[in-house]
Amino acid sequence: MSPPPRLTHVVLPVDDLARALPFYERLLGVEARFRDGDRWAELELPGGLRLALAGPSEQAAGGQPCLLLRGEDLDAARAWLDAAGAVAGPGAREGAHERTLVFADPEGLRHLLAVR
Numbered sequence: 001m002s003p004p005p006r007l008t009h010v011v012l013p014v015d016d017l018a019r020a021l022p023f024y025e026r027l028l029g030v031e032a033r034f035r036d037g038d039r040w041a042e043l044e045l046p047g048g049l050r051l052a053l054a055g056p057s058e059q060a061a062g063g064q065p066c067l068l069l070r071g072e073d074l075d076a077a078r079a080w081l082d083a084a085g086a087v088a089g090p091g092a093r094e095g096a097h098e099r100t101l102v103f104a105d106p107e108g109l110r111h112l113l114a115v116r
Contacts, residue, residue, distance in 0.1 A: 004071070005069035006071075011066050013065065017041055030044060036096070039054075039057050067112070068112045074099060
């Protein structure tokens with residue numbers, strides 16, 4: 001049995017990654033640990049949580065801040081989300097680095113599940 005998905009990132013949508021990234025690096029006192037052009041950047045925070053900045057092409061949660069959970073198996077993670085009361089979208093999106101699935105919490109806020 002696969003372990004449940006775990007929270008790895010808080011994702012902030014940004015219109016201009018080149019402008020936003022230096023701001024968050026200075027604000028938080030850390031440098032980006034990963035950047036994919038103007039699409040995505042990650043800053044690792046103390047405790048292992050990461051802040052991700054999502055450019056316009058990577059805002060899968062409708063342009064709102066969201067949580068990103070990572071799982072090992074898409075079917076098992078979807079079953080875990082269903083059992084938790086989440087409403088998952090109809091299908092996973094194939095991305096450059098992983099497959100993602102948008103899901104909503106009981107308040108209607110959209111979040112992301114990712115598997116590799």
